Amino acid sequence: MTSPALFLRLLRHPSLRPVTAYSLATTPTSQFPSRAPEPPPQSSPEPDSKAVFEKLRLKANDWKAAFDYFHSVEIQHTTENFNCMIDILGKFFEFELCWKFNLRDETCYSYLVDAMCEYKHVVEAEEFVFQRKPNDEIAVGMMNSTKVHNLMLRGWFKMKWWGKCRDFWEEMDKKGVQKDLRSYSIYMDIMCKSGKAYKAVKLYKEMKAKGIRLDVVAYNTVILAIGQSMGVDFATRVYREMREMGCKPNVVTCNTVIKLLCENSRMEEANEMLENMSKEGIQPDVITYHSFYRCLGDPKKILRLFDSMIEDGVQPTMSTFVMLIRKFGRWGFLRPASIVWSKMIELGYSPDESAYNAWIDVLIDKGLLDEARKYDAEMFEKGLSAKPRKEFGTGPVEG
Secondary structure (H helix, E strand, O other), rough: OOOOHHHHHHHHOOOOOOOOOOOOOOOOOOOOOOOOOOOOOOOOOOOOOHHHHHHHOOOOOOHHHHHHHHHHOOOOOOOHHHHHHHHHHHHOOOOOHHHHHOOOOHHHHHHHHHHHHHOOOOOHHHHHHHHHOOOOHHHHHHHOOOOEEEEEEHHHHHHHHHOOOOHHHHHHHOOOOOOOOOHHHHHHHHHHOOOOHOOOOOHHHHHHHHHHOOOOHHHHHHHHHHHHHHHHHHHHHHHHHHHOOOOOOOOHHHHHHHHHHHOOOOHHHHHHHHHHHHHHHOOOOHHHHHHHHHHOOOOOHHHHHHHHHHHEEEEEEOHHHHHHHOOOOHOOHHHHHHHHHHHHHOOOOOOOHHHHHHHHHHHHHOOOOOHHHHHHHHHOOOOOOOOOOOHHHOOOOOO
């Protein structure tokens, strides 16, 4: 597998310029053709090219299978198929193969940059886009492309390099890159995640002043930012504004508002929103219920809500079980914790390391050492790591 650094060295080498490849050679990937093959005459794509595209998407998690399939199909591939193949190869760092496809349009470049940023090769992506000398019009255009800058900004976000995010945001202004809704949405999210929600609110006001119409993703970030910096009442006002502007909320919107309401002990309003979600065709998910579980203080209410969640077709995750077992354990309630553990087994879940440790902690706290040892041994048999415990003689030696 070719590393991003090697890929970039290939770009700089004078003898290795991009080649047009309308079909892939069967020679090893390290061998570049001595000259570009002649492109086939322009003609309408074969009728089954869409089926090829769908088949490639199905093979997206196995680049070799996708690559072999792409090579075996005897049709003139559309640009859409080439882009899909580049996207798959880029996600597996097969950058040399990507380059042999010839980055023929903005979509190709975007897929490659996106793949590099997605897997935190943002430094290499920045060098690829901005520090090499482009030799074609597409590459020149990409250097000031809003879309590519958004991908890079999101990449720095994934790296959590907050200072670099700020510098990159300011560089966009200096270079005259037009910031769009996506740019603002990403940077508002950066401000929220880096603990500066109040700056996200300023960006929201800036967007409104520029006449940028917000979509549901942007509103979700704004509601969270205002809730964190100004309080739940201001957040619900933005939620109402969102609906008045004709922007339909989604499950993330509702989850954000419910979380803010629950954290402020406004459980009746949170319950009302939960009930209205289904009426409006918004299916609650497990994250919706987690907000209630964290803030409710009555084991009976939690268990009723837990049963209702499952009856409504929302499947718990392992995090759900661990959260509830730990919560009941902290309160000293064995029976509710036992109900959750039994439900997990009944539903066919295989407990992970966190679930076992949470359950064993509950048993030890209630003095059920023999029962706890049984689960500790079960963990060992499954190859899971149990916490060191002085009750079992596995804790740190004192003195």
